[in-house]
Amino acid sequence: MYNDELQYDEVIKTLHGLKQVKAPPYFEADLMRRINSGDFAVNKKRVSFFSRLVSPFRLIPSAALSLAGVALLMVLFLAPENKEVTPFAAQPKVIKDTDLNTGSNFSKNKAERANEGTANDENVNGNSDEDNPNLVYKPVYLTPAEKAKVKELKEKVFQNFDSQQESAVNP
Amino acid sequence: MSDRLLNELSDEELIIEFQKNNTVPAFEILVNRYKNPLTNYVFRFLGDYEACMDVVQETMIKVYKNKDAYKSIARFSTWIYTIAGNLARTEYQRRKRKNTLSINNFTEDEDVFEIPDENYRPDDITDSGIKDELIQQALLKVSDAYREMVILRDIQDLSYEEIAEISGVNVGTVKSRINRGRAQLQNLLKSIYNE
Numbered sequence: 001m002y003n004d005e006l007q008y009d010e011v012i013k014t015l016h017g018l019k020q021v022k023a024p025p026y027f028e029a030d031l032m033r034r035i036n037s038g039d040f041a042v043n044k045k046r047v048s049f050f051s052r053l054v055s056p057f058r059l060i061p062s063a064a065l066s067l068a069g070v071a072l073l074m075v076l077f078l079a080p081e082n083k084e085v086t087p088f089a090a091q092p093k094v095i096k097d098t099d100l101n102t103g104s105n106f107s108k109n110k111a112e113r114a115n116e117g118t119a120n121d122e123n124v125n126g127n128s129d130e131d132n133p134n135l136v137y138k139p140v141y142l143t144p145a146e147k148a149k150v151k152e153l154k155e156k157v158f159q160n161f162d163s164q165q166e167s168a169v170n171p
Numbered sequence: 172m173s174d175r176l177l178n179e180l181s182d183e184e185l186i187i188e189f190q191k192n193n194t195v196p197a198f199e200i201l202v203n204r205y206k207n208p209l210t211n212y213v214f215r216f217l218g219d220y221e222a223c224m225d226v227v228q229e230t231m232i233k234v235y236k237n238k239d240a241y242k243s244i245a246r247f248s249t250w251i252y253t254i255a256g257n258l259a260r261t262e263y264q265r266r267k268r269k270n271t272l273s274i275n276n277f278t279e280d281e282d283v284f285e286i287p288d289e290n291y292r293p294d295d296i297t298d299s300g301i302k303d304e305l306i307q308q309a310l311l312k313v314s315d316a317y318r319e320m321v322i323l324r325d326i327q328d329l330s331y332e333e334i335a336e337i338s339g340v341n342v343g344t345v346k347s348r349i350n351r352g353r354a355q356l357q358n359l360l361k362s363i364y365n366e
Contacts, residue, residue, distance in 0.1 A: 004346065008353035014360060015310075015325040019303055021214040023206040023227065031202060031231050 174200075182247035190238050198238075202231050205251055208327060212252070213259045215322045218311045219266070226262050230255040245336070252329070252337045256319060263315065309359035317352030324349050 005012060142150065177185065177197050182204065189197040209230060214223040233254050234241075241250055310318060320338065323329045334349075335342045 004350050004353075008350070008357060011353045011357050011360065012325050014306060015321070015356075018215070018306060018326060020207065021211045021220070021223075023210040024224070027206050027224070027228075028199065028202055031228055032199070034228070035232065035235055 183243060186234075186238065186241050186247050187243060190241065198235060201234070201247070201251075205248075206231075209251070209255045212322055212327050213255055215307070215310060215326055216256075216259050216319055217263055217266070218307060222262055222266065223259075226255065226258045229258055233258075246333070248329075249333055249336045252323070252327075252333075256337055260315070260319070306360065309356055312359055313352050313355045317348050317355060320345055320349045321352035321356065325353075 174196055177188070177194070177200055180188065180197070180200075182201060185197040185201050188194045189201070206227065209227045210223060213226045214220060217223050217226070230251065234251060241247070310322070313321065320334055323334045323337065324331070329337070331342050331345050331349075335345045338345065340348075
């Protein structure tokens with residue numbers, strides 16, 4: 001016996017005195033049955049965490065959930081800003097500066113409306129022509145001869161207009 | 172070859188017979204010779220009879236399936252104890268992860284407080300009474316590396332050289348670990364000695 005073993009003699013005797021644990025009587029029969037049947041897996045193969053994560057049973061619902069989430073986000077944040085408005089459901093815009101009953105606003109001349117601060121002509125939508133970007137004003141410079149011709153044409157128009165008025169009153 | 176003749180063969184001769192001629196009775200004789208020593212060894216290491224039987228069965232199945240892996244230069248007992256030891260260690264670690272709640276993170280002490288495995292059923296095994304149960308519980312508290320070697324030496328009666336071969340460390344380390352294990356066990360069993 002080694003010196004070390006003498007030092008721990010009591011421990012060694014205690015361990016020697018332990019009852020021998022034996023295999024059950026059916027051990028060999030069970031073992032041979034499993035070997036003959038090819039059932040070698042005592043501990044079933046453990047599936048790793050990654051394998052479980054990417055298994056179709058987990059992957060398909062996860063993918064479906066993700067797609068649903070993406071679709072919801074798209075609906076919420078990527079919807080068009082100019083929503084379609086039904087024309088009949090929309091409230092008409094009120095033209096404040098125009099008295100539709102009397103039409104007084106239109107009867108006033110430009111100078112008067114300038115005094116009232118409403119000099120800019122407004123269209124039906126309440127916008128002035130100056131605000132309309134579609135209208136482009138270009139200055140036209142006329143020579144004295146052209147100015148005289150325009151004056152002549154104006155007079156002809158007025159004369160023509162007056163003769164039509166008289167013929168309408170006295171047919 | 173008749174069963175009577177096979178019974179007279181050594182372990183090494185039996186496994187070679189099984190390797191060369193696929194003589195299943197030779198394998199069955201080996202199973203018969205080693206089932207109890209391995210059961211005792213694995214049970215003392217794990218402390219759970221059902222898990223122990225799984226490990227021993229798996230050991231035998233590995234011997235059956237991998238019979239060609241055995242090299243005649245080694246002793247058969249060393250080979251089969253190595254397989255059983257590896258499987259027992261793996262099972263112990265798995266059960267430890269599953270059944271043990273370590274609160275090591277909350278203390279700076281080196282002591283590990285463990286909740287004992289509820290699967291342990293001493294009534295199935297230790298008919299000799301409470302003393303055996305206490306010794307087994309104390310044995311389970313010895314560090315894994317020391318416990319394995321103490322069992323192989325003081326319960327299974329293997330030589331230091333065989334234990335060194337089984338565990339893959341040199342003889343000096345084996346002796347050192349066995350003594351440390353014995354010292355731990357002595358402290359744990361003080362109350363039994365006083366009785």
